[in-house]
Amino acid sequence: MRGSIRTALAGAVGSCLLAVLAPTAASAATTSTTTPAPVDCATPPGGRTDAVRLAPGQTLYPGKSLTNGTENLTMQDDGNLVMYLRDADGHNGPAIWNSGTWGHINAEAQMQQDGNLVIYTSPDMDYRPIWNTGTWGHPGSCAVLGANGDFQVMSHQKSGTALVIWHTATGQPNPGDTDPTRLQAGAAMGPGDWRASRTTWLVLQGDGNLVLYRKSDNAPLWNTGTSGHKNPVATMNADGNLRLVWADNGPDWGITGSTSSNTSGNPGATAVVQDDGNFVIYRTDGKPVWQSGTWGKA
Known part of the structure:
Protein backbone atom coordinates (compact mmCIF):
# COMPACT_ATOMS: atom_id res chain seq x y z
CA MET A 1 0.00 0.00 0.00
CA ARG A 2 3.00 2.30 0.20
CA GLY A 3 3.88 4.62 -2.64
CA SER A 4 7.25 6.11 -3.52
CA ILE A 5 7.41 8.15 -0.32
CA ARG A 6 9.97 5.99 1.44
CA THR A 7 10.00 4.81 5.02
CA ALA A 8 13.82 4.76 4.90
CA LEU A 9 14.07 4.51 8.68
CA ALA A 10 17.29 2.54 8.67
CA GLY A 11 19.39 5.08 6.82
CA ALA A 12 17.54 8.34 7.18
CA VAL A 13 16.52 8.52 10.84
CA GLY A 14 19.92 9.79 11.85
CA SER A 15 19.85 12.50 9.25
CA CYS A 16 16.39 13.68 10.26
CA LEU A 17 17.45 13.89 13.90
CA LEU A 18 20.48 15.96 12.98
CA ALA A 19 18.31 18.18 10.85
CA VAL A 20 16.13 19.02 13.84
CA LEU A 21 19.07 19.81 16.12
CA ALA A 22 20.91 21.94 13.58
CA PRO A 23 19.65 25.21 12.10
CA THR A 24 17.74 24.77 8.87
CA ALA A 25 16.55 26.92 6.03
CA ALA A 26 13.42 27.64 8.06
CA SER A 27 15.44 30.00 10.26
CA ALA A 28 15.43 32.62 7.51
CA ALA A 29 11.73 33.50 7.97
CA THR A 168 8.38 32.59 10.60
CA ALA A 169 5.70 31.05 8.33
CA THR A 170 5.42 28.07 10.67
CA GLY A 171 2.48 26.31 12.33
CA GLN A 172 -0.59 24.45 11.24
CA PRO A 173 -1.53 24.77 7.57
CA ASN A 174 -5.05 26.07 7.04
CA PRO A 175 -5.37 27.49 10.57
CA GLY A 176 -9.14 27.72 10.09
CA ASP A 177 -9.37 23.91 10.13
CA THR A 178 -10.90 22.47 13.27
CA ASP A 179 -9.18 19.10 12.90
CA PRO A 180 -5.37 19.31 13.31
CA THR A 181 -4.97 15.62 12.43
CA ARG A 182 -5.94 15.99 8.76
CA LEU A 183 -4.38 17.32 5.59
CA GLN A 184 -7.42 17.92 3.45
CA ALA A 185 -7.46 17.84 -0.35
CA GLY A 186 -5.78 20.99 -1.64
CA ALA A 187 -3.99 21.75 1.64
CA ALA A 188 -0.23 22.39 1.67
CA MET A 189 2.56 22.35 4.25
CA GLY A 190 5.65 24.57 4.14
CA PRO A 191 8.84 24.43 6.24
CA GLY A 192 7.96 24.33 9.93
CA ASP A 193 4.32 23.40 9.31
CA TRP A 194 2.88 20.45 11.20
CA ARG A 195 -0.11 18.23 11.85
CA ALA A 196 -0.66 16.22 15.01
CA SER A 197 -2.64 13.44 16.67
CA ARG A 198 -2.69 12.80 20.41
CA THR A 199 0.42 10.62 20.05
CA THR A 200 2.40 11.94 17.06
CA TRP A 201 3.53 15.03 15.17
CA LEU A 202 3.93 15.20 11.39
CA VAL A 203 6.49 17.93 10.62
CA LEU A 204 7.80 19.29 7.34
CA GLN A 205 11.34 20.27 8.30
CA GLY A 206 13.27 23.10 6.74
CA ASP A 207 15.83 20.60 5.43
CA GLY A 208 13.20 19.05 3.12
CA ASN A 209 12.35 15.98 5.20
CA LEU A 210 8.73 15.16 6.13
CA VAL A 211 8.96 13.34 9.47
CA LEU A 212 6.46 11.57 11.74
CA TYR A 213 7.54 11.89 15.40
CA ARG A 214 6.30 10.03 18.47
CA LYS A 215 5.30 12.50 21.19
CA SER A 216 6.30 10.34 24.15
CA ASP A 217 10.03 10.51 23.36
CA ASN A 218 10.39 12.58 20.15
CA ALA A 219 11.52 9.46 18.29
CA PRO A 220 11.08 9.57 14.48
CA LEU A 221 8.76 6.77 13.31
CA TRP A 222 8.79 7.51 9.58
CA ASN A 223 10.23 10.01 7.15
CA THR A 224 10.47 10.67 3.43
CA GLY A 225 14.26 10.46 3.37
CA THR A 226 14.46 13.82 1.59
CA SER A 227 16.72 15.80 3.92
CA GLY A 228 19.27 18.09 2.32
CA HIS A 229 16.81 20.01 0.16
CA LYS A 230 15.63 23.62 0.33
CA ASN A 231 12.23 25.29 0.08
CA PRO A 232 10.11 22.13 0.51
CA VAL A 233 6.34 22.11 0.06
CA ALA A 234 4.08 19.10 0.72
CA THR A 235 0.66 19.23 -0.91
CA MET A 236 -2.34 16.94 -0.61
CA ASN A 237 -3.36 17.27 -4.26
CA ALA A 238 -7.01 17.29 -5.30
CA ASP A 239 -6.40 14.06 -7.25
CA GLY A 240 -5.46 12.20 -4.05
CA ASN A 241 -1.67 12.29 -4.46
CA LEU A 242 0.47 13.51 -1.55
CA ARG A 243 3.38 15.26 -3.27
CA LEU A 244 6.54 16.70 -1.72
CA VAL A 245 8.56 19.06 -3.92
CA TRP A 246 11.63 21.21 -3.30
CA ALA A 247 13.44 24.07 -5.02
CA ASP A 248 17.13 23.93 -4.15
CA ASN A 249 17.95 26.98 -6.28
CA GLY A 250 15.24 29.10 -4.69
CA PRO A 251 11.45 29.20 -5.14
CA ASP A 252 11.72 31.63 -8.05
CA TRP A 253 13.74 29.09 -10.06
CA GLY A 254 11.19 26.31 -9.99
CA ILE A 255 11.01 22.74 -8.69
CA THR A 256 14.27 20.78 -8.69
CA GLY A 257 12.95 17.49 -7.30
CA SER A 258 9.94 15.67 -5.88
CA THR A 259 8.55 12.48 -4.39
CA SER A 260 4.97 11.33 -3.87
CA SER A 261 2.65 8.68 -2.48
CA ASN A 262 1.63 7.63 -6.01
CA THR A 263 -2.04 7.75 -5.03
CA SER A 264 -3.45 9.91 -7.81
CA GLY A 265 -6.82 8.81 -9.15
CA ASN A 266 -8.45 9.21 -5.74
CA PRO A 267 -9.99 12.69 -5.92
CA GLY A 268 -10.78 14.29 -2.59
CA ALA A 269 -8.56 11.92 -0.59
CA THR A 270 -7.40 13.07 2.84
CA ALA A 271 -4.16 12.36 4.75
CA VAL A 272 -4.70 11.61 8.45
CA VAL A 273 -2.25 11.46 11.37
CA GLN A 274 -3.80 8.79 13.61
CA ASP A 275 -3.61 8.17 17.36
CA ASP A 276 -2.36 4.62 16.72
CA GLY A 277 0.82 6.05 15.20
CA ASN A 278 -0.09 5.47 11.56
CA PHE A 279 -0.14 8.14 8.85
CA VAL A 280 -2.81 7.15 6.31
CA ILE A 281 -4.33 8.48 3.08
CA TYR A 282 -8.06 7.71 2.82
CA ARG A 283 -10.37 7.88 -0.18
CA THR A 284 -13.65 9.72 0.21
CA ASP A 285 -15.39 6.37 0.82
CA GLY A 286 -13.11 5.68 3.81
CA LYS A 287 -10.88 3.12 2.10
CA PRO A 288 -7.14 3.53 2.84
CA VAL A 289 -4.93 3.78 -0.25
CA TRP A 290 -1.53 4.44 1.39
CA GLN A 291 -0.01 4.25 4.86
CA SER A 292 3.30 4.81 6.66
CA GLY A 293 3.13 1.37 8.29
CA THR A 294 3.67 2.77 11.79
CA TRP A 295 0.47 1.63 13.51
CA GLY A 296 1.00 0.46 17.08
CA LYS A 297 4.34 2.30 17.38
CA ALA A 298 3.08 5.39 19.16
Whole structure:
Protein backbone atom coordinates (compact mmCIF):
# COMPACT_ATOMS: atom_id res chain seq x y z
CA MET A 1 0.00 0.00 0.00
CA ARG A 2 3.00 2.30 0.20
CA GLY A 3 3.88 4.62 -2.64
CA SER A 4 7.25 6.11 -3.52
CA ILE A 5 7.41 8.15 -0.32
CA ARG A 6 9.97 5.99 1.44
CA THR A 7 10.00 4.81 5.02
CA ALA A 8 13.82 4.76 4.90
CA LEU A 9 14.07 4.51 8.68
CA ALA A 10 17.29 2.54 8.67
CA GLY A 11 19.39 5.08 6.82
CA ALA A 12 17.54 8.34 7.18
CA VAL A 13 16.52 8.52 10.84
CA GLY A 14 19.92 9.79 11.85
CA SER A 15 19.85 12.50 9.25
CA CYS A 16 16.39 13.68 10.26
CA LEU A 17 17.45 13.89 13.90
CA LEU A 18 20.48 15.96 12.98
CA ALA A 19 18.31 18.18 10.85
CA VAL A 20 16.13 19.02 13.84
CA LEU A 21 19.07 19.81 16.12
CA ALA A 22 20.91 21.94 13.58
CA PRO A 23 19.65 25.21 12.10
CA THR A 24 17.74 24.77 8.87
CA ALA A 25 16.55 26.92 6.03
CA ALA A 26 13.42 27.64 8.06
CA SER A 27 15.44 30.00 10.26
CA ALA A 28 15.43 32.62 7.51
CA ALA A 29 11.73 33.50 7.97
CA THR A 30 10.03 36.02 5.74
CA THR A 31 8.43 39.42 5.57
CA SER A 32 4.71 39.49 4.99
CA THR A 33 1.68 41.67 4.46
CA THR A 34 -0.77 39.03 5.68
CA THR A 35 -3.54 40.43 7.87
CA PRO A 36 -4.79 37.91 10.48
CA ALA A 37 -6.97 38.69 13.47
CA PRO A 38 -6.08 42.06 15.08
CA VAL A 39 -3.68 41.93 18.02
CA ASP A 40 -3.33 44.50 20.79
CA CYS A 41 0.34 45.51 21.03
CA ALA A 42 -0.12 47.61 24.14
CA THR A 43 2.18 46.85 27.06
CA PRO A 44 0.60 44.26 29.40
CA PRO A 45 -0.24 45.34 32.98
CA GLY A 46 2.88 45.85 35.09
CA GLY A 47 5.12 45.75 32.02
CA ARG A 48 5.37 41.96 32.23
CA THR A 49 5.90 39.56 29.33
CA ASP A 50 2.68 37.60 28.91
CA ALA A 51 2.47 34.04 27.59
CA VAL A 52 2.37 34.79 23.88
CA ARG A 53 3.68 38.32 23.35
CA LEU A 54 6.70 40.59 23.67
CA ALA A 55 5.45 44.17 23.90
CA PRO A 56 7.62 47.15 22.88
CA GLY A 57 10.65 47.43 25.18
CA GLN A 58 10.33 43.92 26.60
CA THR A 59 13.10 41.32 26.56
CA LEU A 60 13.07 37.52 26.38
CA TYR A 61 15.96 36.50 28.62
CA PRO A 62 18.03 33.29 28.47
CA GLY A 63 16.01 30.27 29.59
CA LYS A 64 12.66 32.06 29.22
CA SER A 65 9.89 31.13 26.79
CA LEU A 66 6.72 32.31 25.14
CA THR A 67 4.09 29.58 24.83
CA ASN A 68 0.71 29.23 23.16
CA GLY A 69 -0.19 25.69 24.26
CA THR A 70 1.14 23.92 21.17
CA GLU A 71 4.59 25.57 20.81
CA ASN A 72 7.30 26.90 23.10
CA LEU A 73 9.48 29.73 21.78
CA THR A 74 12.61 29.61 23.94
CA MET A 75 15.58 31.93 24.23
CA GLN A 76 18.14 29.22 24.90
CA ASP A 77 21.22 29.68 27.05
CA ASP A 78 23.37 28.99 23.97
CA GLY A 79 22.01 32.13 22.28
CA ASN A 80 19.62 30.45 19.87
CA LEU A 81 15.97 31.47 19.72
CA VAL A 82 14.14 28.21 18.99
CA MET A 83 10.51 27.28 18.43
CA TYR A 84 9.62 23.79 19.65
CA LEU A 85 6.42 21.84 19.38
CA ARG A 86 4.96 21.32 22.86
CA ASP A 87 3.27 18.21 24.23
CA ALA A 88 0.29 18.18 26.58
CA ASP A 89 2.61 18.25 29.61
CA GLY A 90 4.52 21.28 28.37
CA HIS A 91 7.65 19.40 27.31
CA ASN A 92 9.55 20.33 24.16
CA GLY A 93 9.08 18.23 21.04
CA PRO A 94 10.81 18.69 17.67
CA ALA A 95 12.23 22.10 16.77
CA ILE A 96 10.43 23.74 13.84
CA TRP A 97 12.29 27.07 13.58
CA ASN A 98 15.39 28.78 14.97
CA SER A 99 17.29 32.05 14.61
CA GLY A 100 20.61 30.33 13.89
CA THR A 101 22.39 32.25 16.67
CA TRP A 102 23.76 29.38 18.77
CA GLY A 103 27.23 29.86 20.21
CA HIS A 104 26.45 33.20 21.91
CA ILE A 105 26.01 32.26 25.56
CA ASN A 106 23.30 34.20 27.43
CA ALA A 107 22.17 36.24 24.42
CA GLU A 108 18.74 37.82 24.76
CA ALA A 109 15.92 38.88 22.43
CA GLN A 110 14.55 42.40 22.72
CA MET A 111 11.41 43.83 21.13
CA GLN A 112 12.66 47.34 20.47
CA GLN A 113 10.53 50.45 20.56
CA ASP A 114 11.34 51.06 16.86
CA GLY A 115 9.58 47.82 15.86
CA ASN A 116 12.67 45.65 15.35
CA LEU A 117 13.06 42.33 17.19
CA VAL A 118 16.79 42.00 17.88
CA ILE A 119 18.95 39.32 19.49
CA TYR A 120 21.90 40.81 21.37
CA THR A 121 24.95 39.10 22.79
CA SER A 122 25.22 38.99 26.57
CA PRO A 123 25.68 42.30 28.43
CA ASP A 124 28.76 40.66 29.94
CA MET A 125 30.20 40.55 26.42
CA ASP A 126 29.74 43.52 24.11
CA TYR A 127 25.91 43.57 23.84
CA ARG A 128 26.23 43.36 20.07
CA PRO A 129 23.26 42.72 17.73
CA ILE A 130 23.61 39.33 16.02
CA TRP A 131 20.16 38.81 14.47
CA ASN A 132 17.07 40.89 13.75
CA THR A 133 13.79 40.82 11.89
CA GLY A 134 14.56 43.94 9.85
CA THR A 135 11.33 45.61 10.96
CA TRP A 136 12.63 48.92 12.32
CA GLY A 137 10.56 51.94 11.39
CA HIS A 138 7.37 50.50 12.86
CA PRO A 139 7.28 51.95 16.40
CA GLY A 140 4.91 50.25 18.80
CA SER A 141 5.15 46.85 17.12
CA CYS A 142 5.06 43.66 19.18
CA ALA A 143 6.20 40.06 18.69
CA VAL A 144 3.42 37.50 18.98
CA LEU A 145 3.40 33.71 19.06
CA GLY A 146 0.14 33.11 17.23
CA ALA A 147 -2.39 30.47 18.16
CA ASN A 148 -1.70 28.62 14.90
CA GLY A 149 2.06 28.41 15.61
CA ASP A 150 3.30 31.33 13.51
CA PHE A 151 5.72 33.70 15.29
CA GLN A 152 5.05 37.22 14.02
CA VAL A 153 6.10 40.83 14.38
CA MET A 154 2.94 42.90 14.19
CA SER A 155 2.72 46.61 13.54
CA HIS A 156 0.05 48.38 15.54
CA GLN A 157 -2.02 50.50 13.14
CA LYS A 158 -3.82 53.77 13.85
CA SER A 159 -7.03 52.02 12.82
CA GLY A 160 -6.66 49.75 15.86
CA THR A 161 -5.77 46.69 13.81
CA ALA A 162 -2.38 45.03 13.50
CA LEU A 163 -0.44 44.18 10.34
CA VAL A 164 2.01 41.26 10.14
CA ILE A 165 5.32 42.74 8.91
CA TRP A 166 7.51 39.66 9.52
CA HIS A 167 6.81 36.03 10.42
CA THR A 168 8.38 32.59 10.60
CA ALA A 169 5.70 31.05 8.33
CA THR A 170 5.42 28.07 10.67
CA GLY A 171 2.48 26.31 12.33
CA GLN A 172 -0.59 24.45 11.24
CA PRO A 173 -1.53 24.77 7.57
CA ASN A 174 -5.05 26.07 7.04
CA PRO A 175 -5.37 27.49 10.57
CA GLY A 176 -9.14 27.72 10.09
CA ASP A 177 -9.37 23.91 10.13
CA THR A 178 -10.90 22.47 13.27
CA ASP A 179 -9.18 19.10 12.90
CA PRO A 180 -5.37 19.31 13.31
CA THR A 181 -4.97 15.62 12.43
CA ARG A 182 -5.94 15.99 8.76
CA LEU A 183 -4.38 17.32 5.59
CA GLN A 184 -7.42 17.92 3.45
CA ALA A 185 -7.46 17.84 -0.35
CA GLY A 186 -5.78 20.99 -1.64
CA ALA A 187 -3.99 21.75 1.64
CA ALA A 188 -0.23 22.39 1.67
CA MET A 189 2.56 22.35 4.25
CA GLY A 190 5.65 24.57 4.14
CA PRO A 191 8.84 24.43 6.24
CA GLY A 192 7.96 24.33 9.93
CA ASP A 193 4.32 23.40 9.31
CA TRP A 194 2.88 20.45 11.20
CA ARG A 195 -0.11 18.23 11.85
CA ALA A 196 -0.66 16.22 15.01
CA SER A 197 -2.64 13.44 16.67
CA ARG A 198 -2.69 12.80 20.41
CA THR A 199 0.42 10.62 20.05
CA THR A 200 2.40 11.94 17.06
CA TRP A 201 3.53 15.03 15.17
CA LEU A 202 3.93 15.20 11.39
CA VAL A 203 6.49 17.93 10.62
CA LEU A 204 7.80 19.29 7.34
CA GLN A 205 11.34 20.27 8.30
CA GLY A 206 13.27 23.10 6.74
CA ASP A 207 15.83 20.60 5.43
CA GLY A 208 13.20 19.05 3.12
CA ASN A 209 12.35 15.98 5.20
CA LEU A 210 8.73 15.16 6.13
CA VAL A 211 8.96 13.34 9.47
CA LEU A 212 6.46 11.57 11.74
CA TYR A 213 7.54 11.89 15.40
CA ARG A 214 6.30 10.03 18.47
CA LYS A 215 5.30 12.50 21.19
CA SER A 216 6.30 10.34 24.15
CA ASP A 217 10.03 10.51 23.36
CA ASN A 218 10.39 12.58 20.15
CA ALA A 219 11.52 9.46 18.29
CA PRO A 220 11.08 9.57 14.48
CA LEU A 221 8.76 6.77 13.31
CA TRP A 222 8.79 7.51 9.58
CA ASN A 223 10.23 10.01 7.15
CA THR A 224 10.47 10.67 3.43
CA GLY A 225 14.26 10.46 3.37
CA THR A 226 14.46 13.82 1.59
CA SER A 227 16.72 15.80 3.92
CA GLY A 228 19.27 18.09 2.32
CA HIS A 229 16.81 20.01 0.16
CA LYS A 230 15.63 23.62 0.33
CA ASN A 231 12.23 25.29 0.08
CA PRO A 232 10.11 22.13 0.51
CA VAL A 233 6.34 22.11 0.06
CA ALA A 234 4.08 19.10 0.72
CA THR A 235 0.66 19.23 -0.91
CA MET A 236 -2.34 16.94 -0.61
CA ASN A 237 -3.36 17.27 -4.26
CA ALA A 238 -7.01 17.29 -5.30
CA ASP A 239 -6.40 14.06 -7.25
CA GLY A 240 -5.46 12.20 -4.05
CA ASN A 241 -1.67 12.29 -4.46
CA LEU A 242 0.47 13.51 -1.55
CA ARG A 243 3.38 15.26 -3.27
CA LEU A 244 6.54 16.70 -1.72
CA VAL A 245 8.56 19.06 -3.92
CA TRP A 246 11.63 21.21 -3.30
CA ALA A 247 13.44 24.07 -5.02
CA ASP A 248 17.13 23.93 -4.15
CA ASN A 249 17.95 26.98 -6.28
CA GLY A 250 15.24 29.10 -4.69
CA PRO A 251 11.45 29.20 -5.14
CA ASP A 252 11.72 31.63 -8.05
CA TRP A 253 13.74 29.09 -10.06
CA GLY A 254 11.19 26.31 -9.99
CA ILE A 255 11.01 22.74 -8.69
CA THR A 256 14.27 20.78 -8.69
CA GLY A 257 12.95 17.49 -7.30
CA SER A 258 9.94 15.67 -5.88
CA THR A 259 8.55 12.48 -4.39
CA SER A 260 4.97 11.33 -3.87
CA SER A 261 2.65 8.68 -2.48
CA ASN A 262 1.63 7.63 -6.01
CA THR A 263 -2.04 7.75 -5.03
CA SER A 264 -3.45 9.91 -7.81
CA GLY A 265 -6.82 8.81 -9.15
CA ASN A 266 -8.45 9.21 -5.74
CA PRO A 267 -9.99 12.69 -5.92
CA GLY A 268 -10.78 14.29 -2.59
CA ALA A 269 -8.56 11.92 -0.59
CA THR A 270 -7.40 13.07 2.84
CA ALA A 271 -4.16 12.36 4.75
CA VAL A 272 -4.70 11.61 8.45
CA VAL A 273 -2.25 11.46 11.37
CA GLN A 274 -3.80 8.79 13.61
CA ASP A 275 -3.61 8.17 17.36
CA ASP A 276 -2.36 4.62 16.72
CA GLY A 277 0.82 6.05 15.20
CA ASN A 278 -0.09 5.47 11.56
CA PHE A 279 -0.14 8.14 8.85
CA VAL A 280 -2.81 7.15 6.31
CA ILE A 281 -4.33 8.48 3.08
CA TYR A 282 -8.06 7.71 2.82
CA ARG A 283 -10.37 7.88 -0.18
CA THR A 284 -13.65 9.72 0.21
CA ASP A 285 -15.39 6.37 0.82
CA GLY A 286 -13.11 5.68 3.81
CA LYS A 287 -10.88 3.12 2.10
CA PRO A 288 -7.14 3.53 2.84
CA VAL A 289 -4.93 3.78 -0.25
CA TRP A 290 -1.53 4.44 1.39
CA GLN A 291 -0.01 4.25 4.86
CA SER A 292 3.30 4.81 6.66
CA GLY A 293 3.13 1.37 8.29
CA THR A 294 3.67 2.77 11.79
CA TRP A 295 0.47 1.63 13.51
CA GLY A 296 1.00 0.46 17.08
CA LYS A 297 4.34 2.30 17.38
CA ALA A 298 3.08 5.39 19.16
